[in-house]
Amino acid sequence: GENVEQHPSTLSVQEGDSAVIKCTYSDSASNYFPWYKQELGKRPQLIIDIRSNVGEKKDQRIAVTLNKTAKHFSLHITETQPEDSAVYFCAASRGGGGNKLTFGTGTQLKVEL
Amino acid sequence: DTEVTQTPKHLVMGMTNKKSLKCEQHMGHRAMYWYKQKAKKPPELMFVYSYEKLSINESVPSRFSPECPNSSLLNLHLHALQPEDSALYLCASSLSRESRNEQFFGPGTRLTVL
Numbered sequence: 461g462e463n464v465e466q467h468p469s470t471l472s473v474q475e476g477d478s479a480v481i482k483c484t485y486s487d488s489a490s491n492y493f494p495w496y497k498q499e500l501g502k503r504p505q506l507i508i509d510i511r512s513n514v515g516e517k518k519d520q521r522i523a524v525t526l527n528k529t530a531k532h533f534s535l536h537i538t539e540t541q542p543e544d545s546a547v548y549f550c551a552a553s554r555g556g557g558g559n560k561l562t563f564g565t566g567t568q569l570k571v572e573l
Numbered sequence: 574d575t576e577v578t579q580t581p582k583h584l585v586m587g588m589t590n591k592k593s594l595k596c597e598q599h600m601g602h603r604a605m606y607w608y609k610q611k612a613k614k615p616p617e618l619m620f621v622y623s624y625e626k627l628s629i630n631e632s633v634p635s636r637f638s639p640e641c642p643n644s645s646l647l648n649l650h651l652h653a654l655q656p657e658d659s660a661l662y663l664c665a666s667s668l669s670r671e672s673r674n675e676q677f678f679g680p681g682t683r684l685t686v687l
Binding site for chain 1: 602603604613614615616617618621622623628629631663667668669670671672673674675676677678679680681
């Protein structure tokens with residue numbers, strides 16, 4: 461089955477700096493890669509996703525890149541703000557509805573003033 | 574309605590109790606999911622329903638019994654649980670298309686088994 465590794469497990473940055481979280485996956489058939497943000501006591505919230513036919517996707521301060529050859533994808537957050545502090549999970553799936561999402565182990569991001 | 578809702582928000586039950594968790598969505602999603610999440614861990618898939626039929630069971634113990642009465646509702650029936658089953662139970666839903674399969678999560682039910 462799919463295995464997703466995520467690094468780092470914790471990340472502390474100063475407000476305004478950039479943050480990068482990296483994930484690798486094992487199943488070459490995976491073609492859908494979402495990122496979720498989970499604040500303490502809240503639901504996981506989909507913040508951005510990318511499909512295997514695209515190398516990069518950007519939404520305001522958030523961007524995701526995908527390298528299919530190396531089987532890794534990354535989340536980039538620029539101009540970090542205190543409200544970006546949360547746990548971020550990457551995930552991988554073979555796509556299509558009703559398919560299993562395999563999550564990475566999570567990154568606790570702390571944005572310090 | 575663009576959200577997944579779950580009830581109850583919190584549930585405390587003894588090991589001999591029978592209880593049910595409920596999930597509802599009105600986004601026309603035909604795939605619905607149950608996840609279990611322990612503290613400081615990622616969500617872990619339990620079950621998937623696709624077009625009201627159980628399509629994935631991740632070898633979940635039979636003390637957890639899912640049910641999908643219709644395309645908008647998903648239940649999880651609990652019986653004879655163990656203290657280690659205490660966790661946040663998340664429901665999610667998605668469309669069932671190759672290019673539109675984003676999963677959206679409900680707020681979860683925080684379950685404590687005494």
